[in-house]
Amino acid sequence: MAGGPSTPELAAAVCRAGGLGFLAAGYKRADAVGNEIRALREATVAPFGVNVFVPTPEPADPDGLSDYLQQIAPEAARQGAELGEPRFDDDDWEAKLALVCAERPAVVSFTFGCPARDVVDRLHRAEIAAWVTITNVEEAHAAHAAGADALVVQGTEAGGHRGGWLADDSDEGGVGLLVLLRTVSRATSLPLIATGGIMDGAALAAVLCAGASAAQVGTALMLSPEAATAEAQRALLAEQRPTRVTRAFSGRPARGIVNRFMTEHSAGAPLAYPEIHHVTSPLRAAARRRGDADAFNLWAGQAHELVQARPAGEIVRQIAEEASAVLGRVSAIRLR
Numbered sequence: 001m002a003g004g005p006s007t008p009e010l011a012a013a014v015c016r017a018g019g020l021g022f023l024a025a026g027y028k029r030a031d032a033v034g035n036e037i038r039a040l041r042e043a044t045v046a047p048f049g050v051n052v053f054v055p056t057p058e059p060a061d062p063d064g065l066s067d068y069l070q071q072i073a074p075e076a077a078r079q080g081a082e083l084g085e086p087r088f089d090d091d092d093w094e095a096k097l098a099l100v101c102a103e104r105p106a107v108v109s110f111t112f113g114c115p116a117r118d119v120v121d122r123l124h125r126a127e128i129a130a131w132v133t134i135t136n137v138e139e140a141h142a143a144h145a146a147g148a149d150a151l152v153v154q155g156t157e158a159g160g161h162r163g164g165w166l167a168d169d170s171d172e173g174g175v176g177l178l179v180l181l182r183t184v185s186r187a188t189s190l191p192l193i194a195t196g197g198i199m200d201g202a203a204l205a206a207v208l209c210a211g212a213s214a215a216q217v218g219t220a221l222m223l224s225p226e227a228a229t230a231e232a233q234r235a236l237l238a239e240q241r242p243t244r245v246t247r248a249f250s251g252r253p254a255r256g257i258v259n260r261f262m263t264e265h266s267a268g269a270p271l272a273y274p275e276i277h278h279v280t281s282p283l284r285a286a287a288r289r290r291g292d293a294d295a296f297n298l299w300a301g302q303a304h305e306l307v308q309a310r311p312a313g314e315i316v317r318q319i320a321e322e323a324s325a326v327l328g329r330v331s332a333i334r335l336r
């Protein structure tokens with residue numbers, strides 16, 4: 001969970017509870033990720049993963065950006081901030097690949113794209129498993145062909161950015177997790193890690209029944225004390241509030257709790273990541289500091305109201321124990 005919630009403490013707590021904790025490498029420089037890997041290794045000897053953003057292939061058309069920049073300029077003024085530069089960058093891609101190959105976490109998972117075959121080969125030579133996030137069957141085939149060891153199957157329920165790269169880029173739509181697990185199961189024999197809307201053991205049991213080998217959770221951990229979730233967002237996560245997918249904050253579709261910024265700017269927002277991410281970054285940071293939850297991204301999955309404010313390790317253990325109990329009950333059911 002790049003951009004705030006992810007911390008070495010959160011990953012360590014998940015690992016200690018028997019989960020596979022992940023560090024978010026996105027938005028950070030490679031040296032900062034290196035420091036987090038070292039902090040996590042000091043806290044636990046358990047295996048862990050690192051999540052890396054695959055760079056956008058090409059910069060966005062600058063003409064398509066200027067109208068949106070004008071539209072949101074008053075938002076920056078309102079927060080006492082400047083708009084950032086519409087920069088294109090690769091999120092320190094090569095340096096992060098070099099870092100993970102040297103540090104050798106158990107898993108590197110990718111989002112926003114599919115690493116090329118030679119990148120996957122490099123990871124394999126370092127004995128690192130490569131997982132790729134997919135949101136449709138076409139992406140599943142591409143990730144399989146690139147040599148991925150497992151697929152993170154992200155349903156449209158998921159909080160945060162959509163991890164796919166071949167999906168329709170509209171703000172709405174997207175395939176639900178159950179349908180995706182079944183269609184992807186038929187398309188590939190790779191192990192599947194289900195993600196999107198999994199907040200409790202019943203949901204974990206459901207995705208295991210539907211063909212997943214494991215589940216990945218995001219929102220479920222956001223109220224834990226180990227997560228660095230913004231205070232103004234914590235106050236809203238457990239409430240019954242609608243979510244939607246928007247490009248307004250980053251120029252890439254992502255799901256969050258509906259707020260004023262989303263309502264006012266989603267329609268005009270271009271597909272332009274990372275340019276829009278850099279443009280809105282200072283105003284979002286100012287809004288977070290000021291506690292103005294109407295002006296920064298409140299990433300959360302559709303089931304966010306089920307979130308619990310408990311230590312991350314307790315949440316992980318509870319999900320696993322509940323899932324075992326549910327699976328026991330379900331296995332006793334006789335269908336005729």
Ligand SMILES: Cc1cc2nc3c(=O)[nH]c(=O)nc-3n(C[C@H](O)[C@H](O)[C@H](O)COP(=O)(O)O)c2cc1C
Nearest residue numbers: 001002111158159160195196197217218219299301
């Ligand atoms: C705040 C937040 C940040 C996220 N950041 C990342 C990220 O950096 N990399 C990634 O692969 N997925 C990221 N995701 C998506 C999660 O990996 C996962 O797919 C999603 O949380 C699943 O849905 P859920 O939130 O309903 O559990 C993020 C999700 C949230 C809520």
